[in-house]
Amino acid sequence: MSDQSLTESIKAAMKAAMKSRDKERLSAIRLIQSEIKRVEVDERVDVDDTRVLAILDKMVKQRRDSARQYQDAGRDELAAKEMAEIAVIQEFLPAQLSEEELAGLVDAAIAACGASGMQDMGPVMGELKPQIQGRADMGAVSKLVKARLAG
Numbered sequence: 495m496s497d498q499s500l501t502e503s504i505k506a507a508m509k510a511a512m513k514s515r516d517k518e519r520l521s522a523i524r525l526i527q528s529e530i531k532r533v534e535v536d537e538r539v540d541v542d543d544t545r546v547l548a549i550l551d552k553m554v555k556q557r558r559d560s561a562r563q564y565q566d567a568g569r570d571e572l573a574a575k576e577m578a579e580i581a582v583i584q585e586f587l588p589a590q591l592s593e594e595e596l597a598g599l600v601d602a603a604i605a606a607c608g609a610s611g612m613q614d615m616g617p618v619m620g621e622l623k624p625q626i627q628g629r630a631d632m633g634a635v636s637k638l639v640k641a642r643l644a645g
Contacts, residue, residue, distance in 0.1 A: 500546040522582035547628035587628040
């Protein structure tokens with residue numbers, strides 16, 4: 495990304511989608527903006543890039559869950575719509591971590607916390623979260639940490 499904040503990038507993408515008359519993309523970007531606005535109003539704060547990443551991460555997770563439920567119910571057209579929204583949302587997230595990068599970060603966090611067992615799960619996740627926010631599925635990270643601590 496450039497020096498532009500995430501919210502500025504999202505606004506610029508919305509303008510571009512309006513100009514190109516890309517209705518699906520515009521719709522997904524508007525969902526992003528309305529969720530950011532909702533958080534700002536509900537919590538009476540101006541969101542920074544870190545908070546925007548958390549919001550986008552949550553939106554992707556919600557859509558993955560919805561898409562899975564739609565597929566299980568045989569509603570493939572609705573699942574496809576959710577997946578299309580995920581693709582647009584992920585454009586604003588940092589590049590996803592590879593399994594090797596993620597494993598390295600998990601091992602480093604375990605070492606930094608001096609973790610030795612499952613009771614140390616919370617501190618390890620607390621150490622990891624700011625480093626991987628928006629760059630990995632937190633559920634998968636949690637499973638990886640559990641496996642490392644149990645092993």
